[in-house]
Amino acid sequence: MPQDTNYDTFAEAYSAENETSLLNGFYERPAMLNLAGDVRNHRILDAGCGSGPLAAALGERGATVSGFDSSEAMVDLARQRLGAGAELLVADLGQPLPFADDTFDDVVASLVFHYLEDWVGPLSEIRRVLRPQGRLIMSVNHPILYPWTNPGTDYFKPTKYSDEHTFNGQAATLTYWHRPLHAMTDAFARAGFQIEVVSEPPYSTDAPAEIVPPQFKDRESFLSFIFFVLRAK
Template identity: 70%
Template structure:
């Protein structure tokens, strides 16, 4: 979703990490599915669907799923996983989306928006393709994460930064845009969304003990992502 983060260069490794990691498999994804709730019979857009792990679970729960991603390599993985069960397209959230107005009951944007500097056009597009009363479920880097992990930086300044990470043994770079909480809520309001819920969830109790770092084993939650339900 960002010209600065090219998932094509480490798609397989990222997908393997996403399948089983604490942050994805036992924290972000369970939280997103809990917010999605009962999806039987709903038509859902998986925004930045990646390798299709979330789409697969939504399909299993009875939803009709459409997904898109800017990375062709990630879409290839999703197509191998989902076959013809989901309708997948290569598209970029920073550009007009290839969907008609009022197409979806819900849209799920898992760990997508923090790659974008400007949220105005993407949020307007997501509102356009949602049915009246439709929901947009969002997870992004928690606004406190950047100042917590980069001492001395300014919380209130929208800032671009890059993290060098390892995915299933392969190095990869992720470039994000930090923005304070009020900038997020202002963007939602300008796009015509109302905030129904803000969540800072715990990680799943089903997480294998070996995945949980020692400094987190005495707590239920930690600062990493923040979740919104918009309507």
């Protein structure tokens, strides 16, 4: 996807962190799998597959999974994880996708869309490759996150911003687009989707106590991402 964040420069560090971090391993990924439900015999496209942990988990649940990412380094890591037989491509969500119409039962887009300024074009492409009544299951930064962490900013104004992170000891800068909730839902409707589920889930009870920050230990949930299940009209 077109973005200012170059995952090629820290792909291995991000992938290692992603495996067991609270945000990814015990919050975002379990929530995506829970929303996907029974995927046996489903053909699924992992849009922005990264190093492939979600694709691998869906495959273990009986799905046939194809994936793509704009980062060549991430796709190389996904090939190492999923094997030479997996259909994995370097592709850009901001461009026409290299898949035929009506190909997939489901598309998963895990922490991808918050990198994009425009949502309607990419959503329309996903709608094209989905079979009729297919699902898009997606997670993005929660729209309250940016105004919470940047007091005084305008929640209603789409805004480009960057955050500094450390992944497995390596510093990295991620650049996102904040948009209010109504802008998200407007884009879904314009691209031909209807909302089935909006989820703000708890983190997994399997999370080891040592990775849960002290301020979260007496809470079942916290807000970092928001999750949607969308149905292609």
